[in-house]
Amino acid sequence: MEILRKKLSVIAGLLVLFSMMACKKWVSDARQPLGVDDAKVFSTEQGFREVLNGVYLQMGDSTLYGKELTMGVLSLAGRNYDSVSVKKVRPLYYNAAIYNFTDPKIKDYTNDVWNKMYKAIANLNNLLYNLELRKTIFTGNNYNTYKGEALALRAYLHFDLLRLFASIDAGTPGIPYVTTIDFNETKAGTVGNTLEQCIADLSAADALLAADNMSTSQITKWAVKGLLARVYLYKGDTGKANENALAVIDSKKFELSVNTNSDLFFNKENIFTLYIYSNNYYAYYKAIFGAPSLIGLSVSGQSALYGSTVTDYRKSFIDATTGAASGVPLLPKKFTVTASNIFPMVRLTEMYYIAAECAADVSTGLSYINKVRVSRNLTGLTAVNVPDPESLSKEIMNEYRKEFLGEGQVFFYYKRKNIPFNALPFYPKVPAVPGEAYLPVASNATYTFVKPE
Known part of the structure; x- marks a missing residue:
């Protein structure tokens, strides 16, 4: 264990060097040196693997998926909690809960998110560049594996940047989709353009990654298909979203948990998980x-x-x-008993919900919802309960709220569906707990965080 800890520390230190060039200036015209010897770092296959592992560690940072983009800021913005006292919580959390995204604390935080996400992307781009320079050192299927992983992670990070910092409307400005390490300015395309670039990277990764790799601690072919389903649904292409969601479900490589409440993260259903340092996780x-x-x-x-x-x-x-x-x-x-030091990033239940939303008819959609409900120790719903598409849509929303509590995904669901703020949980003007459960939302609130200036 001590050896692993030292190795991870070395990787983290290495990535700090890689990332020096990747702050906000990295998407402008300021040229900065890498500060590392690529020929040494990427001289072996193991060097490539360690850089990829380092990117996963970057993603587990408390600013990102280790805390704030999961159970912290995004879960507060996703209205996962009702006990949020303005007198007790940090200004960052209270302003996230009331969608005051122009607050200085929120803007400082999202600036940090922007920088750290692009730092991770810079490391991936540098790896991809060196991968092509040193193709001859790879054995077996490692070249395809490392390239597929890097492309998929690049798409994952860009897609979440898009969901955080851009509108849902395809024709509006998106975010810079950075694929090079030349440090010249990368201009933002439209939301539609950015989604197409995400799909292109994920499709390339899908073609490279092997179907027999069932690891959940790394991006695999099955995680890529899950991400394609997620991105296509965001784009509004229900046909492609359904195709990819069903590819995961019908593969039978992942199964819903049955008759258990001992593991409230339902870890056997995870398609992709992120490692978080266990000591940090408790503090988070x-x-x-x-x-x-x-x-x-x-x-x-x-x-x-x-x-x-x-x-x-x-x-x-x-x-x-x-x-x-x-x-x-x-x-x-959910966090203290079962989470240990991993956090789910893509789960099987999301594939069922996507299939339900994209189904051709209410009966088919309801069948996917019921499979999840039965696995959670509930009875299935019938046409009496869910007679029309509107009712089905409401049940899907309820499932997102229950299943992804504290995981950050509910905020993105609300944004994608453009749900009115007065329809969010805990909106009543008379608080259930005086001073704590009343979370007012301004009429001009938005689901879009402010981009760094």
Whole structure:
């Protein structure tokens, strides 16, 4: 373990050097040196693997998917919690919860996100450049594997930058899609252009990656198909989204959990997960859910989301030994009991929800929803409960809210569907818990974060 820790520290240090050129200036015309000897770093296959592993570690940073783009800022903006006291929480969190994205704390935070995402992209582009220079050193299928992984990660990061910093409308300005390391300015295309570039990278990765690699700690062919389903759905191409979602489902390589509530992340269903340093991980969720913030979902909020039933495995949000007895939402079981030091990035249930949304008829769509419901210890819904497309759409939204609680995905769902702010949870003007559950949203709020100047 100590050897692994030292190796990861070396990788992280190496990536700091790689990333010096990749701050906000990196997408302008300021030329900066890499500051490393590429010929040495990329002299072996292992060097390429370590740089890729380092990018995964970058993604696990607390600013990114280690905390804020999952259970922190994005879950607050996704209205996953109702106990958010302006007197107790950090200004960053309170302003995220009320969609005040022009607040200085939010703008400082999103500037950090922008820089760190592009730093990771810069490392991927440098790896891809050196990959072509040194093709002869690779054995077996490693060239295809490393290239496919790097292209898929590049698309993943650009797509989330797009979802954070651009409108949903295809003709509006997107974000710079950076594919080179020449440090010249990369201008932003439209949202539609950016989506096409994401699809191009993911399609290339799909052709390169082997179907028999079932690792979940790295981007694989199956994670790529899941991401293609996600991107195509965002684009509005339901045919292609459905095709890729069903490719994952019908492969039978991943199965829904059955008859268990011991693992509230349902890890066997994960298609792609991200490693987070275990010590940091504890500090990350403690900072959100522990004192003095005590951010969480109240008992009344749980009932509003999950209903009065106690059978839904996903309802075990409050830690029974700390929160349930007093009614104070402390550390959610979902994170403390089952998460360990990994976080899900692409899950099988999302493929079922995409298939349900893209289905040709309500009956077919409902069949995919019911498969998830049954695996979560609920009875299936019928045409009596869900008689039309509008009802099906509501059930899909409810499933996103329940399944991805604290994972950051609900915010992106609301944005993609352009759901009115007065339809979000915990909107009532009379707070259930005075001073805590009232989260007002301004009429001019937006789902789009402010790009760095």
